[in-house]
Amino acid sequence: MYSVAPSHKVERERPKSTMLSAKGPLQKPWIQSRDPHSRVAYFLTYGVMLIGVGLGVLRCYLGWFDVPLLQGPMCLVMDENFDSEDGIFGENGKFLREVDMSGFGNGQFEMTTASKNNSFVKDGHLYLAPTLTSDNLGEAAIEDGFVYNITGCTFNITHGLSYTSSSHATNVSVIGSDQDFDLEGYTRACSAVSNATTGQIINPVQSARLSTRRSASIKYGRVEVRAKIPTGDWLWPAIWMLPVDNTYGPWPLSGEIDIMEARGNGPRYPKQGTNWVRGSLNWGPVTWLNAVAKTFGAWPLRRGGYDKDFHTYALEWDEKFMRIYVDTRLNHMLALNMDKSFWDRGDFPPVVQNGSQTVILNNPWVNGTKAAPFDQPFYLILDVAVGGTNGWFPDGGNKPWLDGSQNAMGEFWKRKDEWLPTWPQTVEERALVIDSVKMWQKC
Template sequence: MKEQVALAGLALCLVLSSVAAYTVPPAQLSLISPKGLRISIPDGPGISLFAVHYSINKALPGVAAGDWNYDVTSPKNGYWVHENTLVTVNDGDVVNYWLYVLYNGLGYQELDLSWTASESKPTNAPPKVPTTIPGDGGDAGTDAPGSGSTPTNAPPKVPTTKPGDGGDAGTSDAPGTLIFDEQFDTFDLDRWEHEITAGGGGNWEFQYYTNNRSNSYVRDGKLYIKPTLTEDKYGDGFLNSGVLNIWGASPADLCTGNYYYGCERSGSASNYINPIQSARLRTVKSFAFTHGRLEVEAKMPTGDWLWPAIWLLPKHNNYGGWPASGEIDLVESRGNLNLKDSNGDDVGVQQMGSTMHWGPFWPMNGYPKTHATKTLSSGTFGSSFHKYAMEWTADNLKFFIDDELILTVDPGSEGFWGLGNFAKDAPGIDNPWQYSSSKLVPFDQPFYLIMNVAVGGTAYFSDSFTNSPYPKPWLNNSPTAAKDFWLGKNNWYPTWNPDTNNGEDAAMQVNYVKVWKL
């Protein structure tokens, strides 16, 4: 026992020695144009977490909680960077802050720090990467370990999960807290569950969803969701004579949706199996939130009859089946380059839409009153990345594209029941939301995230649309729609550019997904 005590004492001395041997590098603070604040420190070996706590024009003594408190769980481009585009910092404002770094498994702090903002130096560029790492000498905070103030030995509690890993986590956090931060440094399958189903989204689309690295993968900090041909996996003749059985056997590959014959389909001369294989990812088991700012930077796919979507569904269906419990579509688009509506307006990849679905039951759906589109005058949503955002409070929902407000949804004092005029249009039906006091019911419950690329189907591509140079190969009321689509392959498949850029022109690419508490 005495020998064990002595060894424990020696270990404690070594720990204390290591504590004194590291100093948190000085932070770089700068304004973001047109609004916001960036705080960063340089990356270095051993750093596994960076946290910043701050208030504007308010004292922040010791390790007190700030008005804004964030954990950064991974570095990017040589820096640990926190960006907050919700906070307003004016010229002359004082940012009082303290820092926390987890280094080699131990926590270190720098306390009682302050910085005075100057609007003469706003920036949208990342901080300059130093030519030396902390401890190599030189300027800008690269002093040798051990210099400067000695950090405390009582660091704040270190989080054991990254933002967004705790189901409904974050619902008690202060406004402005980053509660979900996905940078796609890895493909986190604990966070993103693959749906496995041929039922699609209930529109008889022509894809089935699976977990396959041909269709969903992460590379160079981006998520790719890319549709491929079913016959690439199963061979010629499978669509009209094979059996697609995706019931699964283990928890990781079980079919997630049997509706619309979603777990097994048989091909015949008139009833083709889904000719496209794609992916749909969701966070229903890992993350859901109520009220917040959702921000996604993504590039839409280009190719005829592609239907990408980033959207949300309720975790619990508190008010009944769809659409009684609501649906929020952050962005939907169509991949066609030359698709026009009956007025001759672009409705393909030059256009995106944001929509909310709600109503007492199908087909009573009030979505036309909560829908907006944005059409680019030059370029497309598939030629570059764009920022799609939604701000959801207890009073309203607002939708943005590249920081431009395109839709505000405020149902008024009578809520969505009154906005939908359901009592007049269908007298005698029950109001599924009558026992809720929330103004925004059914949008007062946790919603989870979904991202997918669908293809075709019998709803989203109207028969009144015109496409060039080749028309739509199926009609929405055709009993052989999937077959008709497939027989037009020689016309639409080349528009996906399958032999260029690894076929990724037809993929939805996602750079990041973030959610802040509001």
């Protein structure tokens, strides 16, 4: 038999990490007592986070709670869905077709007519459509040797109430409502003469301007107009309001509320095209000083344009606030608190220069409320203007006329081959299309 030597277990030294020091005991922090400062830091971090969330929620709540809303009962003044043309136009209709060739104080190039070509109801919608005057008169008559008297001129209705022309500027802060008959103004509004020698032409575009001046007005309340704006270079659609009476004087002393203004130029137009709409207030202490720059705003569409679909343009207004928005209150173009008078808001100098004259400014709203001049009844206007020399279409950007030109309208017409192709052939795209109009008055 063979004997077997007993086995022996080989003991090997456990390898040590090179990260540990060869001297001294190994550190075992998990068995040590916690540093009290780390516990404080833990609770402090999450505590601050919770406080931040709480403050954010509180701010959202207070922001929602502080949004001014119309209080009290509202009485319906107008609710029109244009299911038919009955009761829309005519002597007792809801909308007056204002007929005028004067340019409405802005040097506009259109004449507004009572023609069914320019304003009509079809398939549940109201259309305000621009057309060429040459379709009726011919191009030769527009450019030379023709006297045109517009049919149904409404100068005698509109003049002396809320229609004014900025070409009749006055240095007086407030004028009386009674005025002598203005023969020059009547001639300018109701007729035109073409003369190739002077460059004077007949308004090359016919369009529409409709108002509720004889049927509906509100002092504080709500207006909603659901509409689709037109496409076409140099078209100027608008939904706006003027005072029933010039209580504080001629424009802009008695105010103007623009619920929506837009430009028919495409989205690439550098001065805000069909993908923008604007709301504003016009007001000032004299006829040639408008403080609109202090009270206006705009809202863009990130995709598409306002000419592609219907949108709701709204005004909310009382003695404490005014809000103008599109579709939702979150999309407000203008939100204004009436916490101070418009005289204080304007921060007007005591003395201004008007040409060579020095004019002392007086507060025309001294006898009104803080909301003055927007503390009086206003009526609604729907219109499609074309061009103009007031700066709504700034010079440049391939604009075919200059505002300072003596023959701006003629320059516009001469370059019709540039802008006319941008006007759609279909009236549905070329017109301002109104789906509904609603007006409420604070009871």
